[in-house]
Every structure is written in structure tokens, then in C-alpha cells.
Amino acid sequence: xxxxxxxxxxxxxxxxxxxxxxxxxxxxxxxxxxxxxxxxxxxxxxxxxxxxxxxxxxxxxxxxxxxxxxxxxxxxxxxxxxxxxxxxxxxxxxxxxxxxxxxxxxxxxxxxxxxxxxxxxxxxxxxxxxxxxxxxxxxxxxxxxxxxxxxxxxxxxxxxxxxxxxxxxxxxxxxxxxxxxxxxxxxxxxxxxxxxxxx
Numbered sequence: 001x002x003x004x005x006x007x008x009x010x011x012x013x014x015x016x017x018x019x020x021x022x023x024x025x026x027x028x029x030x031x032x033x034x035x036x037x038x039x040x041x042x043x044x045x046x047x048x049x050x051x052x053x054x055x056x057x058x059x060x061x062x063x064x065x066x067x068x069x070x071x072x073x074x075x076x077x078x079x080x081x082x083x084x085x086x087x088x089x090x091x092x093x094x095x096x097x098x099x100x101x102x103x104x105x106x107x108x109x110x111x112x113x114x115x116x117x118x119x120x121x122x123x124x125x126x127x128x129x130x131x132x133x134x135x136x137x138x139x140x141x142x143x144x145x146x147x148x149x150x151x152x153x154x155x156x157x158x159x160x161x162x163x164x165x166x167x168x169x170x171x172x173x174x175x176x177x178x179x180x181x182x183x184x185x186x187x188x189x190x191x192x193x194x195x196x197x198x199x
Contacts, residue, residue: 023139024048032139035146046135048142049125055114056123061165063117068164078167079156086171087180089148093141096182102175105133111171113149117162121150 024030024046030037036051049056060068068076090099110127124146128134161167 030139033143035143044130046128046130050123050146053123053125055166056112056125062163063165077158077160079158079161082154082156085152085154089152091180092148093145099180102133105131106176107131107134109134109173111173113169113171114166115155115169116166117164119154121153124149
């Protein structure tokens with residue numbers, strides 16, 4: 001849809017809230033490992049968006065600079081997340097113990113990504129349910145996950161999408177449904193099917 005994603009990140013009129021053992025304070029920027037995050041929340045959800053993000057709430061435009069209409073955007077043929085690329089980002093981010101805890105807790109995380117026409121993931125934003133596990137992960141873990149998403153995640157663009165300056169993707173990451181294989185003396189640990197992908 002053409003609706004601005006960052007409307008979901010807009011400040012809400014409430015006192016500053018502290019979640020997850022003081023890691024995330026509403027309205028207070030958080031700098032970690034060279035990344036600065038804008039921290040906001042709506043009831044039950046923490047939103048972390050890289051302060052350098054510029055395209056998440058911008059209109060979708062073609063390479064020649066013309067903007068897509070609402071109807072054109074709705075009719076746009078879309079590609080797919082390349083198999084295994086998100087799994088690789090997760091494997092490089094979480095230990096098996098950390099991942100198993102997220103699986104057992106049936107945690108869900110929403111990711112918003114921007115991919116440029118050159119195939120590079122340029123922007124990432126996280127929407128984290130305030131659970132004892134995802135909200136309690138340290139900021140360093142989200143910074144590492146962002147870097148690994150940008151390094152490993154790949155999205156196969158359609159011919160139509162290749163005519164755009166960038167595309168936006170929404171991934172609903174249901175940890176209990178994502179299959180990962182950790183290398184250890186006892187062999188891999190398979191966990192569920194792939195994550196869901198929306199655009």
C-alpha cells in the first residue's frame with residue numbers, strides 16, 4: 001500500500017516509557033555499534049528505526065523520477081524473498097540457545113525493509129512485541145541483526161520492480177515457524193517452515 005510506513009512510528013502523546021530493563025525509552029534516541037535508532041512505541045509494541053532511514057515513508061518512484069499512482073502500486077507484480085537468505089541472517093545473529101528461546105516463546109517480529117534497484121537492502125526497521133524475550137534483547141543484538149539483514153537478505157525483483165528506484169518489503173518473522181539448522185556435534189536443529197513475506 002502507499003500509506004506511509006513511518007506513520008506507525010509516529011510519537012504518541014504519553015509520558016516517556018521504559019521497557020525491557022531500561023534498554024528502550026520512548027522518544028529517546030539509542031546509539032549502539034555505530035547505528036542510531038529512533039525509539040517509539042504504541043501499546044504493546046516497540047519500534048526501532050535507524051535514524052538514517054529516508055525511504056520507508058517516501059512515495060514509490062520510477063528510475064525516471066515519476067511517482068506511481070495508488071492503482072499502479074496495487075497492481076505491481078512483486079518478486080520473492082530468496083530462499084535461505086533470511087535464515088542466514090538469523091544464524092549469524094542468534095546463538096542456538098537464543099533462537100530456541102524465541103521459538104519456545106512463539107515470538108513474532110515485524111520487519112520493514114527497503115531494497116534499492118541494485119538489489120541492496122538499504123533500510124531496516126523493527127517492530128517488536130513487548131514480550132519477555134524480543135523486548136529484552138539488548139540493542140546490540142538488533143544492530144547486529146540489521147547488519148546481517150543488509151549483508152545476507154536478498155529479494156528477487158520482478159521486471160516491473162527493476163524500473164523503480166526502490167521497493168518496500170514487510171516480513172512477519174514468526175520464530176516458531178522459521179526453519180534453521182545450527183551446526184553442532186548433535187547435528188542441525190530444524191524449526192518450522194519459512195517466514196511470511198508481504199509487500
